[in-house]
Amino acid sequence: MRIAVDVMGGDHGCGVVIEGVKRALQTEKRITALYLVGDRSEIHAALPQRGFRDHRVHVVHASEVLTMTDKPAAALRKKKDCSIARAVELVHDGKVDAVISPGNTGGIFAAATFKLGRIPGVDRGCIATVIPTPDHEFVLLDAGANIECKPLHLAHYAVMGSIYSREILGYQNPRVGILSIGTEETKGNELTLGAFKLCKLLDLNFIGNVEGHDLFRNRVDVVVCDGFVGNIVLKTCESLALAMFSMLKRELTANPRRQLGALLAQNAFRTIKRRMDPEGFGGAPLLGFNGTVMKAHGSARERAIANAIHITTENIQHQVNQIIANEIARANERLIADETVAAIVLSQN
Amino acid sequence: MRIAVDVMGGDHGCGVVIEGVKRALQTEKRITALYLVGDRSEIHAALPQRGFRDHRVHVVHASEVLTMTDKPAAALRKKKDCSIARAVELVHDGKVDAVISPGNTGGIFAAATFKLGRIPGVDRGCIATVIPTPDHEFVLLDAGANIECKPLHLAHYAVMGSIYSREILGYQNPRVGILSIGTEETKGNELTLGAFKLCKLLDLNFIGNVEGHDLFRNRVDVVVCDGFVGNIVLKTCESLALAMFSMLKRELTANPRRQLGALLAQNAFRTIKRRMDPEGFGGAPLLGFNGTVMKAHGSARERAIANAIHITTENIQHQVNQIIANEIARANERLIADETVAAIVLSQN
Numbered sequence: 001m002r003i004a005v006d007v008m009g010g011d012h013g014c015g016v017v018i019e020g021v022k023r024a025l026q027t028e029k030r031i032t033a034l035y036l037v038g039d040r041s042e043i044h045a046a047l048p049q050r051g052f053r054d055h056r057v058h059v060v061h062a063s064e065v066l067t068m069t070d071k072p073a074a075a076l077r078k079k080k081d082c083s084i085a086r087a088v089e090l091v092h093d094g095k096v097d098a099v100i101s102p103g104n105t106g107g108i109f110a111a112a113t114f115k116l117g118r119i120p121g122v123d124r125g126c127i128a129t130v131i132p133t134p135d136h137e138f139v140l141l142d143a144g145a146n147i148e149c150k151p152l153h154l155a156h157y158a159v160m161g162s163i164y165s166r167e168i169l170g171y172q173n174p175r176v177g178i179l180s181i182g183t184e185e186t187k188g189n190e191l192t193l194g195a196f197k198l199c200k201l202l203d204l205n206f207i208g209n210v211e212g213h214d215l216f217r218n219r220v221d222v223v224v225c226d227g228f229v230g231n232i233v234l235k236t237c238e239s240l241a242l243a244m245f246s247m248l249k250r251e252l253t254a255n256p257r258r259q260l261g262a263l264l265a266q267n268a269f270r271t272i273k274r275r276m277d278p279e280g281f282g283g284a285p286l287l288g289f290n291g292t293v294m295k296a297h298g299s300a301r302e303r304a305i306a307n308a309i310h311i312t313t314e315n316i317q318h319q320v321n322q323i324i325a326n327e328i329a330r331a332n333e334r335l336i337a338d339e340t341v342a343a344i345v346l347s348q349n
Numbered sequence: 350m351r352i353a354v355d356v357m358g359g360d361h362g363c364g365v366v367i368e369g370v371k372r373a374l375q376t377e378k379r380i381t382a383l384y385l386v387g388d389r390s391e392i393h394a395a396l397p398q399r400g401f402r403d404h405r406v407h408v409v410h411a412s413e414v415l416t417m418t419d420k421p422a423a424a425l426r427k428k429k430d431c432s433i434a435r436a437v438e439l440v441h442d443g444k445v446d447a448v449i450s451p452g453n454t455g456g457i458f459a460a461a462t463f464k465l466g467r468i469p470g471v472d473r474g475c476i477a478t479v480i481p482t483p484d485h486e487f488v489l490l491d492a493g494a495n496i497e498c499k500p501l502h503l504a505h506y507a508v509m510g511s512i513y514s515r516e517i518l519g520y521q522n523p524r525v526g527i528l529s530i531g532t533e534e535t536k537g538n539e540l541t542l543g544a545f546k547l548c549k550l551l552d553l554n555f556i557g558n559v560e561g562h563d564l565f566r567n568r569v570d571v572v573v574c575d576g577f578v579g580n581i582v583l584k585t586c587e588s589l590a591l592a593m594f595s596m597l598k599r600e601l602t603a604n605p606r607r608q609l610g611a612l613l614a615q616n617a618f619r620t621i622k623r624r625m626d627p628e629g630f631g632g633a634p635l636l637g638f639n640g641t642v643m644k645a646h647g648s649a650r651e652r653a654i655a656n657a658i659h660i661t662t663e664n665i666q667h668q669v670n671q672i673i674a675n676e677i678a679r680a681n682e683r684l685i686a687d688e689t690v691a692a693i694v695l696s697q698n
Binding site: 268 | 577584625
């Protein structure tokens with residue numbers, strides 16, 4: 001496997017990303033070539049600093065970076081030599097099998113859209129995030145790429161999320177639900193009501209609508225929503241989990257008695273933190289594109305980058321994109337075969 | 350103050366609600382009359398069982414109940430003698446100053462809409478929920494009443510939420526934000542982009558867009574969104590907090606060493622649980638109606654009912670509805686004075 005890593009654009013600089021790459025390569029023997037894409041001099045300074053020598057590593061220079069505040073589409077046009085564009089081009093040119101970037105999400109999405117294009121039959125790509133719960137993980141998609149969605153987009157997300165859950169998380173028959181405000185088919189907004197009609201027709205373990213209440217109770221494995229809702233849900237969960245951890249820390253260090261108690265029970269807290277840590281997955285795949293593209297968290301540190309690389313190799317190994325192409329084609333055939341639904345879908349496009 | 354409590358329709362039966370009323374009356378001397386609305390025989394059986402005698406208590410019979418699965422508007426038409434309808438009628442007839450119900454949210458909202466009507470100038474009512482964070486509380490509105498919103502609705506929610514935060518939570522100059530997917534004015538969907546333009550013109554401490562990340566970091570006091578997003582956020586937070594508490598419990602009881610640690614640190618957990626407990630507020634007000642209407646959680650137990658009654662007396666004391674009427678009128682004047690905005694608002698209605 002050959003992977004390109006955009007080492008620029010993360011919050012902690014290229015050194016942290018390179019250290020993550022180093023760790024991943026130590027265990028990941030399936031990788032035969034790894035391209036570090038970014039500022040040549042920064043990379044060449046970071047490599048020896050970290051004692052990183054590996055014959056699989058190559059450097060691809062890019063003189064520019066998309067910053068977190070850049071407007072994606074416009075900045076991509078302007079900064080032609082930016083690292084994310086160069087890295088995605090390596091996928092397009094067949095030089096690597098996948099690309100990973102901790103940079104500007106919109107920029108990665110725009111680069112994938114413009115330079116790779118979508119898998120035939122997929123109307124919109126999306127970002128899928130794995131969210132840990134005490135007893136399992138669920139895939140949330142779209143996590144923020146596509147703000148104004150149509151029912152067909154959600155139906156495609158259901159198919160792609162189901163594949164991702166099966167191939168990468170190992171759920172045999174993932175339960176797919178539409179995130180809404182009541183479990184009945186009649187509850188929801190125009191978008192979710194339409195998506196419900198489409199999902200019913202697909203070859204999925206579709207369990208109908210799910211509510212916010214269901215997310216952390218091991219009731220659903222794939223949670224489908226538009227990118228506006230998904231982004232808010234994802235960030236709200238991160239914010240609340242973080243707040244509860246920091247409150248726990250504050251309270252447990254408030255006096256010596258509690259400190260002793262916390263010391264005795266420290267493995268309990270470690271387990272919880274490890275279990276609920278979003279960095280455990282490290283990467284959120286962009287699904288629906290002609291190429292494997294993984295978004296790492298902007299604040300990803302070494303371990304998260306290493307995990308993102310690991311998840312990326314799993315994506316390649318399991319041929320997620322080929323499966324998506326096949327199953328989306330089958331799904332579209334089913335939808336078009338239903339006259340009422342076909343009319344709805346066509347009228348929206 | 351005179352308050353009506355719909356004792357039917359909660360998950361735990363009328364006895365639990367009546368016990369909550371009993372507790373509230375023990376401390377709440379401002380209440381001069383309290384009407385228990387529901388099945389007469391059930392109420393008369395529950396009162397002596399709980400040793401509840403108070404000269405302020407009156408019973409108003411209602412032979413029917415809106416269940417959680419009833420379709421609100423249709424059921425209200427059919428079940429003319431249901432407890433929520435009877436209780437809201439007491440407000441309408443001027444016999445009480447406020448009503449509290451733990452029943453079907455849609456039913457309470459429909460009863461308020463049909464029987465009380467909206468405060469002049471308010472285009473849509475909403476449900477406001479107080480969400481606790483480690484360091485403060487924020488008001489989230491709409492929490493699920495109004496699924497398809499227009500920018501003007503969100504602007505009105507901003508005004509009403511600001512008043513509620515100031516009068517009931519005691520924030521002097523509450524920070525009002527629109528829940529979106531980026532802090533820049535240009536980030537969001539059609540609804541939030543429009544609402545941003547309107548909120549800028551209002552006499553509010555409007556801090557612009559907030560993201561999911563900001564919710565539990567003490568950055569915003571009033572979070573404005575449509576009822577679809579609000580309901581999902583509210584239930585997701587409840588679900589995640591509950592999952593983390595139960596995971597903590599499971600891990601802390603896993604072996605004797607951890608159990609001892611947990612015992613030593615138990616006050617830390619108590620503090621966190623008390624702090625993050627949604628029952629602490631007990632009631633979510635319906636804002637924008639000609640009358641004070643408080644929704645208690647369907648699963649509310651005695652303490653939550655008592656808290657809902659306490660919050661309701663605060664609403665009456667602070668004349669929240671009168672302030673809303675005045676400030677909404679002022680807000681509408683400001684919006685209409687801006688020609689561009691007036692054109693947008695009018696074109697949407």
